Amino acid sequence: MKLVYTGKTKNVYALENGNYLLKFKDDCTGKDGVFDPGENAVGLTIEGVGDVNLRMSIYFFEKINAAGIKTHYVSADLNETTMEVLPAKVFGKGLEVICRYKAVGSFYRRYSDYCELGQDLPAYVETTFKNDALGDPLVTKDGLVDLGVMTAEQYDDLKAMTQAITKIVADDLKAKGLDLYDIKFEFGYDAEGNVILIDEIASGNMRVYKDGEYIDPMTLNGLFFA
Numbered sequence: 001m002k003l004v005y006t007g008k009t010k011n012v013y014a015l016e017n018g019n020y021l022l023k024f025k026d027d028c029t030g031k032d033g034v035f036d037p038g039e040n041a042v043g044l045t046i047e048g049v050g051d052v053n054l055r056m057s058i059y060f061f062e063k064i065n066a067a068g069i070k071t072h073y074v075s076a077d078l079n080e081t082t083m084e085v086l087p088a089k090v091f092g093k094g095l096e097v098i099c100r101y102k103a104v105g106s107f108y109r110r111y112s113d114y115c116e117l118g119q120d121l122p123a124y125v126e127t128t129f130k131n132d133a134l135g136d137p138l139v140t141k142d143g144l145v146d147l148g149v150m151t152a153e154q155y156d157d158l159k160a161m162t163q164a165i166t167k168i169v170a171d172d173l174k175a176k177g178l179d180l181y182d183i184k185f186e187f188g189y190d191a192e193g194n195v196i197l198i199d200e201i202a203s204g205n206m207r208v209y210k211d212g213e214y215i216d217p218m219t220l221n222g223l224f225f226a
Contacts (some may be wrong), residue, residue: 001013008041009025009050010200015084019074019086019087021083022085022200024081025050026046026047028045028046028049029042029043030040030044031043035098050081052202056200056202057076057201061201064201069170069197070195070196070197071198073086074086086190088188088190088196090198091144091189095129096127096185098128098182098184098185099100099125099183100182101180101181102119103115103116103118103119104182112207123167127140128202151193154193154195161195162185166180178210179207179222181207183206184205202217203218203224
């Protein structure tokens, strides 16, 4: 294996078969020793967090693949905390996609003149460029197309896939008495230009509540796999 990228929470290796291997780490984003999925730097190490992030990713990737939605997931090895994935290119320099069921977080801060905190949203999809220095700026469909980041057809596929995947996750959480408020994904595209879900599906990428109370990601892991 050849190390091709060292990330905050995962390392990426190239495999001889043309695929890639993601090695999940116990490093977490945060500040002053406190876990915060919204931070852009590693703030602490929590033993076992790489394992639970991989377990949740396996669980949902297999369910999403079974639903006929394209992802980069091939297989995983829990003993090595690794996941084999198909090669994919990111859109631009990296694109994050958020699907929102409730008006909370940055959505509410931006649009509080037009909504109430916790107001229902109809699987609202927004896209942001991955850029820590600029605070992950929002970008519209027209912006993505006009800047040559993706085609209009790719955006339409991305939006439909995001809403379908979010429903799969939300329905599963609902069955466990948990409410999904919003979730963040990353997408890329394969050699044929098909949009595919990449990266991971872990508790740190979703905002979940139980009986109106926010559930932090580490507590969510425990509830999910109870």
